[in-house]
Amino acid sequence: MEEREISQAVIRRLPRYYRYLGELLEHGVERISSNDLSKRMKVTASQIRQDLNNFGGFGQQGYGYNVKYLYTEIGKILGLNENHNIIIIGAGNLGQALANYSAFESRGFILKGIFDVNPRLTGVTIRGIEIRMMEDLKDFVRENDIEIGVLTIPKTKAVEVANLLVDNGVKAIWNFAHTDLNLPDNIIVENVHLSESLMRLSYNITRYNEEHKND
């Protein structure tokens, strides 16, 4: 694929395009106009045309977009056609929920291992993958070419474990711990701070209630 300069704003929208196009594919839709896509996604049709023109267009005037082709091309831009070895640290409910997330593999995320501190989980398997103990983490990361570490552990341990992963070659962290990791700039960190999401919800409810208290 050629290198292209795509703005961060477009990049942020691509996963959403990918999700919608995937839903259309599941429903057997072969072509869609930017107008129809616009109605479904609640984005203007001109925004869609502009976004997709950024990387070649894929559409023909009056004929719409080929859903399968567009889905595949956006998948390539997102890197979903490449494989990434991934491990999950923390086999609690959240770690198990992610381990059971079947779309991982279809998007190139190959779950190689799950780690926990709880000795009672030794040898337990999730989707055929054994839960290992933390003392095996360092060697496992080195020997299995692990690119992504998923942190579903309490914040008190998150920084220490993240550093251990990075020191042993991990390039990216999907961080669910409620803290920032302060890793070197060349490490990719994608934070999912659920508590902050809940606070935004709380703020919006509070504001709504204040605005409507005299209704």
Next chain:
Amino acid sequence: MEEREISQAVIRRLPRYYRYLGELLEHGVERISSNDLSKRMKVTASQIRQDLNNFGGFGQQGYGYNVKYLYTEIGKILGLNENHNIIIIGAGNLGQALANYSAFESRGFILKGIFDVNPRLTGVTIRGIEIRMMEDLKDFVRENDIEIGVLTIPKTKAVEVANLLVDNGVKAIWNFAHTDLNLPDNIIVENVHLSESLMRLSYNITRYNEEHKND
């Protein structure tokens, strides 16, 4: 509390301030300067001063911010001093992870019920809260003044369940299903689309690998 006009950009940063101030409190820090807060949060000190001035300042030149006071005031703005009755729909791993999230209660989110379609879960309790079957959902929502519904169910059922919740008085949805809900505009929806987060991670790794392939 007086009504204030605060920009959405500031609002987005408030949960992060709240989290940092909470960590400082846990470590017994009573006062912090905007410079020190700036170093920890990787936001400029002038940004911090500007943000906090938006709702009254709370700081004194050369004396820093009172951590406890600032934490409490931001909490009020976020509505965390008020109680909201909440239910979780979907008692799978993700639903259970959220149900076990102990910060819920301390932030005013009172977990009233957990629902699932799996009859084997009938009567099972999580943190003392019984898992109920979906046929009881409608009456439960009406009788218990439920304000927030958390959707941790597959996307195929999410829209239907969200509509049922809204029809029976729920005002806000914390949506973990991989789909948009298309609810009326007066309903507050906070989406947590984990698959999109993972795709952003994938994109960033792919771009990084391309940039460094000749290293």
